[in-house]
Amino acid sequence: MDMNTIESVVPTTDPGQWREGDAWLAGGTVLFSYGSPVGSEEPLKRLLDLGQAGWPAVTVSDSGIELAATCTVAELYALPVSDAVAGRNWPGLDVFRPCCDSFVASFKVWNMSTVGGNVCTSLPAGPMISLCAGLDARATILGRHGSSRTVPVVEFVTGDGKNCLAPGELLRSIQLPASALSARVAFRRLSLSNLGRSGALLIGRLDADGGLVLTVTAATKRPVQLRFAAADLPDAEQLAAAVERSIPTELYHDDIHGLPEWRHDMTIRLAEEIRAELLDAPASGGGPLVVSGDFWPPHATSPQPSTQVRSTNTEQQKEA
Numbered sequence: 001m002d003m004n005t006i007e008s009v010v011p012t013t014d015p016g017q018w019r020e021g022d023a024w025l026a027g028g029t030v031l032f033s034y035g036s037p038v039g040s041e042e043p044l045k046r047l048l049d050l051g052q053a054g055w056p057a058v059t060v061s062d063s064g065i066e067l068a069a070t071c072t073v074a075e076l077y078a079l080p081v082s083d084a085v086a087g088r089n090w091p092g093l094d095v096f097r098p099c100c101d102s103f104v105a106s107f108k109v110w111n112m113s114t115v116g117g118n119v120c121t122s123l124p125a126g127p128m129i130s131l132c133a134g135l136d137a138r139a140t141i142l143g144r145h146g147s148s149r150t151v152p153v154v155e156f157v158t159g160d161g162k163n164c165l166a167p168g169e170l171l172r173s174i175q176l177p178a179s180a181l182s183a184r185v186a187f188r189r190l191s192l193s194n195l196g197r198s199g200a201l202l203i204g205r206l207d208a209d210g211g212l213v214l215t216v217t218a219a220t221k222r223p224v225q226l227r228f229a230a231a232d233l234p235d236a237e238q239l240a241a242a243v244e245r246s247i248p249t250e251l252y253h254d255d256i257h258g259l260p261e262w263r264h265d266m267t268i269r270l271a272e273e274i275r276a277e278l279l280d281a282p283a284s285g286g287g288p289l290v291v292s293g294d295f296w297p298p299h300a301t302s303p304q305p306s307t308q309v310r311s312t313n314t315e316q317q318k319e320a
Contacts, residue, residue: 003032005043013053015144018168021045026070027112030121037121055173060084064178069116069171073100073128074107076115092135092181094289095203099187102127104195116171119156122163124253125198125218129157133223134203134215135180144168150175153223160221160253183207186277187291188270189218192258199258200266204274212278214271216243219263220251239275240268 009025010017023037025047031037055068057075065085067076077100079085080093102125103109118128119139132139132153139151143166153174157163165171186204191197200219206212210230217223224247228234234242247267252260277290 003044005045006047007045009047009049011049011052013050013055013170015142015168015170016146018048018144018170019046020167022048022168024120024170025049025051026114026117027072028117029109029113030117058084060088062178064181065176067115067174067176069114069119069173071115072111073103073105073113073115073118074110076100076128077110088181090178090181092176092183092185092205095131095134095185095187098189098289098291099127099131102130102189102198102201104197115174119153119174120163120165120171122157122159122161124160124221125201125257126157127198127201129153129223130198130201130203130215130217132174132176133157133217133225134185134205134213135176136213137174137176137180139174140172141165142170142172148172154215154225157222162222179207180205183213184278185289186274187289188273189291190266190270192262197257200263200270202267202270202274204271204278206278212275214239214274216247216267216271219253219258219267220247221253222251224251233279234275236272236275239271243268243271 021042021044023031023044023046025031031047050070053068053070055070057068057071058079059066065079077097080096085093100110103113105113115128115132118126119132122129131137137153139153139156141149141151143149151164155164183205185206187202189198189201191199198218201217202219203215203217204213210233212228212233214226215223216225226242226246228242247264249260249264252263252267254260258266
């Protein structure tokens, strides 16, 4: 939409230039569709444009992957099959593309929308939040007075459209550690409608130390993470009880894309699918990543690159 209150656009990456009435501009796919930052109704006067920041979109090292806040969804989608990660034994890369697909957006959005923008918008169904929280990513935040701090992405989002950023603070980058990327992973996503917004999106990890990590997003207003040590791995009943304890009723999201009761039930169901896939499968891992969701046709049966597709759209609509 037109933003008729904007007086100037300032190319900068310096939080010290921020003043009241400003908004950071990266891809702008949400900013220009809402007309203001999510959760704010104050008229904007200036846009602080990160378009010329020149930050490398992706930096790969032995310690993991650093994503610039301005890394686009298209650049992230290309990463798992790029030379940058060739030869890396990082099974966690398998959830990158399913998370990108969870945007169910056009190529035009993919080529403009940024990882940082999706995280900062902080909507429950933000798939970059799901990816980063599920892989224990940490966000580097620049302050207005030359300060910087790091925050786990699972704690960065605090509610529906809410996060820990203070006025003027800038998300600079996100670091995904090699320890999480080296884990076996599982991915589940459900929506109430074909090609609809995520109603529940869960990512599971079986870490090198044998511990199980389950991250719940989309069903809840903010990410919720459950951790189980190798010596205390849950069975189905114990996992369901742990989910009940960790997610109070009021934390389940409620909108047109799913009632809290449905999101609760699907969270329990998908959590158990992930537990069974990671704990009951042979230790060697072996098979391709199983992906549930509605962004492929129901008749699709052949594996995608490193992904076996299983449509659950019909099942979920019956249960809804």
